[in-house]
Amino acid sequence: MPMRLHDTLTRRLRMVAPLEEGHVRLYTCGPTVYARAHVGNFRTFLFEDILRRWLERRFARVTHVMNLTDVDDKIIRQAAAAGHGLHAETAPFIDAFYEDLRTLNIRPAQHFPRATEYIEEMVALIERLEEAGVAYRSAGSVYYRVAGFPHYGRLSGARAEGLVAGAGGRVDADEYDKEDVRDFALWKAVGADEIGWDTRLGRGRPGWHIECSAMSMALLGESFDLHCGGVDNIFPHHENEIAQSEAATGRQFVQIWCHSAHLRIGGEKMAKSMDNFATVPDLVASGARPSALRYMLAAAAHYRKPVNYSDESLHAATESVDRLADFDARVRGYPPRAGENEARVERIAEARSEFGAAMDDDLNLPGAMGTVFSLIRVLNRELDDGELDSASYSALVGFLDEVDDVLGVMELVANERTGNSLSEEDRALLDLRRVARERREWSESDHLREVLADRGIVVEDTGEGQRWRRL
Numbered sequence: 001m002p003m004r005l006h007d008t009l010t011r012r013l014r015m016v017a018p019l020e021e022g023h024v025r026l027y028t029c030g031p032t033v034y035a036r037a038h039v040g041n042f043r044t045f046l047f048e049d050i051l052r053r054w055l056e057r058r059f060a061r062v063t064h065v066m067n068l069t070d071v072d073d074k075i076i077r078q079a080a081a082a083g084h085g086l087h088a089e090t091a092p093f094i095d096a097f098y099e100d101l102r103t104l105n106i107r108p109a110q111h112f113p114r115a116t117e118y119i120e121e122m123v124a125l126i127e128r129l130e131e132a133g134v135a136y137r138s139a140g141s142v143y144y145r146v147a148g149f150p151h152y153g154r155l156s157g158a159r160a161e162g163l164v165a166g167a168g169g170r171v172d173a174d175e176y177d178k179e180d181v182r183d184f185a186l187w188k189a190v191g192a193d194e195i196g197w198d199t200r201l202g203r204g205r206p207g208w209h210i211e212c213s214a215m216s217m218a219l220l221g222e223s224f225d226l227h228c229g230g231v232d233n234i235f236p237h238h239e240n241e242i243a244q245s246e247a248a249t250g251r252q253f254v255q256i257w258c259h260s261a262h263l264r265i266g267g268e269k270m271a272k273s274m275d276n277f278a279t280v281p282d283l284v285a286s287g288a289r290p291s292a293l294r295y296m297l298a299a300a301a302h303y304r305k306p307v308n309y310s311d312e313s314l315h316a317a318t319e320s321v322d323r324l325a326d327f328d329a330r331v332r333g334y335p336p337r338a339g340e341n342e343a344r345v346e347r348i349a350e351a352r353s354e355f356g357a358a359m360d361d362d363l364n365l366p367g368a369m370g371t372v373f374s375l376i377r378v379l380n381r382e383l384d385d386g387e388l389d390s391a392s393y394s395a396l397v398g399f400l401d402e403v404d405d406v407l408g409v410m411e412l413v414a415n416e417r418t419g420n421s422l423s424e425e426d427r428a429l430l431d432l433r434r435v436a437r438e439r440r441e442w443s444e445s446d447h448l449r450e451v452l453a454d455r456g457i458v459v460e461d462t463g464e465g466q467r468w469r470r471l
């Protein structure tokens with residue numbers, strides 16, 4: 001069965017059919033690095049990680065790009081207040097972000113482009129928009145002319161129209177420089193003493209939306225497969241990205257737009273501005289296990305439904321993870337007996353195919369896990385009064401490997417249970433080796449295996465990628 005995803009633009013389930021045969025190109029909007037990301041942000045990043053992992057099972061190749069927004073008004077204000085440059089301001093938050101990705105076992109994107117490194121691409125894109133007649137200069141800044149793009153509002157529908165209706169309400173500081181209230185800044189003029197770049201557009205700094213259009217097209221091409229973010233990205237961010245990219249190229253920017261619902265706390269969206277947020281290290285320090293956090297954020301509800309953060313939901317996730325890990329340990333520790341229990345092999349195969357069908361059906365991970373837990377219930381009973389035939393053993397181990405290739409919790413559980421967590425350096429070496437294997441650089445990957453062995457870490461290559469254990 002082909003894999004389908006809900007497309008926000010057409011409001012339909014659409015088949016994932018990469019424009020380039022066998023190669024999915026995926027862009028996900030990353031964090032604005034003015035503070036440590038909170039677990040609400042990580043709900044979205046975990047949805048994207050599950051998506052990436054499932055795509056990697058279904059297609060030969062996935063190229064994943066996640067931007068880091070390392071320039072915006074808040075970052076500039078903070079840097080100015082601290083009396084240092086942008087880089088000094090954002091570097092600790094970028095490091096913290098990578099550390100949280102590792103804590104939650106999120107696969108790193110192949111590219112993490114930073115906005116400040118793509119100023120030239122943004123300037124060139126803005127120039128193309130000027131040539132196309134959809135950008136204009138005013139008081140030193142450059143704005144996008146929404147009236148010049150007939151498809152504006154297709155992604156967000158009513159929300160973009162609401163902006164027109166509500167135009168009388170809120171007036172931005174730059175309101176008087178714009179032709180139309182809907183227009184947005186592509187390039188903002190700044191004074192000589194402010195942080196900015198001297199470019200062909202004059203001295204200024206980029207608007208937020210242009211960075212994602214410029215970086216995604218630079219790294220993935222003018223037309224690519226999937227673009228994701230949280231629902232709050234739909235308007236205005238993604239609506240504006242479409243307007244910018246399509247007006248410049250005349251081509252369809254993205255095949256499928258996917259958006260995940262929010263993490264809430266006490267019924268409200270978790271947000272930095274609401275002061276109701278918690279970070280990954282906050283929660284780990286208060287006793288949350290990373291495996292349970294990962295499970296709660298990624299698998300407790302379908303990605304298009306909100307999740308409420310609470311002690312109970314974390315507790316339920318902890319139980320689910322333990323049930324899975326206990327079963328996994330039990331199966332792998334069982335001495336298999338030669339033979340084949342046909343009915344059991346058949347049941348495992350059915351569960352595996354239901355798991356895949358649920359994942360293919362708009363990434364229904366909670367449904368897929370329901371199938372896994374039903375199988376666990378039945379088999380736990382059977383294992384109490386019997387033995388495991390070798391055919392079922394192989395089928396089960398294969399299935400459990402597949403489940404965890406998507407869910408990504410077993411390694412976290414193993415570390416939690418043994419206190420055996422990896423050092424930063426070991427983790428970095430494993431990441432390097434994974435990338436070397438993806439690039440088929442076999443001598444480099446063999447070399448890294450030896451380096452890791454010298455550090456007491458044995459790496460094995462399985463059909464599901466590399467696994468490590470201590471010597």
Ligand code: AMP
Nearest residue numbers: 031032040041043044229230262263270
């Ligand atoms: P930001 O750093 O604000 O640009 O957000 C980074 C990503 O986190 C975006 O894709 C947002 O849509 C997403 N996000 C922000 N708050 C939440 C939340 N409470 N739940 C889920 N995703 C969120």
Ligand code: ZN
Nearest residue numbers: 029030212237
């Ligand atoms: Zn973006």
